[in-house]
Amino acid sequence: MKRSKRFHNILYHVLVCLFGFLMIYPLLWMVMSSFKESSSIFRESYRLIPDTIHFENYINGWKGFGGYTFGVFFSNSFLIAIIATIGAVFSSAIIAFGFARLHFRGQGFWFSCVMLTMMLPFQVIMIPQFLIFKQLGWVNTILPLTVPYFFGQAFFIFQNMQFIRGIPAELDEAARIDGCTYYGIFLRIILPLIKPSIVTTAIFSFMWRWDDFFGALLYLNSPAKYTLSIALKMFSDPSSQSDWGSMFAMSTLSIIPIFLIFLFFQKYLVEGISTEGLKG
Known part of the structure; x- marks a missing residue:
């Protein structure tokens, strides 16, 4: 019995490790490719570890394009993600408090309207939103984002x-x-008690805004205001040779903030997803 149990434990851990390796292999391949020469990335795609390490991919990639380094694009992404996250977290918490604790006429109707917006594809409201923001003069600014x-x-x-x-x-x-x-009830009682939910919404909001490509593509047309997602796309040019090494190098740097957020706030993320609420 002990041998059988030990065998099952070993088999379980081996299968989990293999499955975990398969899940992170694309990420490892991208990181390793950031140290390869651009011409050999797809020619030797089956090789994970490069023969020689090319740190110049990071140097060349950081130089950016159009006279703007990737420091500018990182700053733009951080600015948009932080502002949008602050707005989404606190406004959503206040609205949720109103629906959960206050009683007013048409409460069920308005809550249903809020929930229905989750089923509305972005493509449906994309053109009306763009026309509104264009009339307001917000195009090529961070305001629509x-x-x-x-x-x-x-x-x-x-x-x-x-x-x-x-x-x-x-x-x-x-x-x-x-x-x-x-x-006072919201600020002194409710807000401290929903801390796991607040942190979870902040993580998801920051991650979605950090990865947003379509919104930035739609509203930003000046290289000085490009976000990381747009800047990374500029490395890929179908009409000429693309600098894949630099693109993978900058892609590797772009995932570091998200990785650090999940690393340090995973405790609150688990609590927020489980929606356990008040314990005690």
Whole structure:
């Protein structure tokens, strides 16, 4: 029995390691390709480890194009992602508090409208939004990529509502007896208790804005305002030879912020996804 159990444990760990390797192989291939010569990346695609390491891919890639280094593109992406994340997190939390704790006429109707927006493809509203932002003079600015997120996002609103509904309403009543307004209840009681949900929404929002390609492609037309996703696309030129080594090098650098966020905040991410709410 002991030998059989040991064999099953060994087999289990071997299969899990093999499956894990298959899952991260594309990422490893990209990282290793960033140290290869561009001409040999696809010619020797079956080889994971390069014969010689070419650090110049990172140097050449960082130089960017059009007189702008990748430092500019990193700064643009960070600026857009941080502003949009702050707006999405706090506006979604406030709206979720209103739906979960306040009672007003048409509450069910408006909540249904919010949920229906999750089923609406972006392609449906893409042209009307562009025309509105063009009339406002926001094209080629970061405003279309940041301002809309200050009005809440349906997915984050729903997630925060699940957390708030798990918090006993008696806490609100006790705070109201002590003289707290709805704003005080939200800031002093609700907001600290939904910290896992707040961190989870911040992680997802930052990741989605960091990876956003279509929005940046639609509204930004000046190289000085390009984000990382647009800048990486510029390395690929179908009409001529592409500098794949530099592109993979910059792609490797672009995933470092997301990796660090998941590394340091994975505890809150798990708690937020499980929607456990208040423990105790």
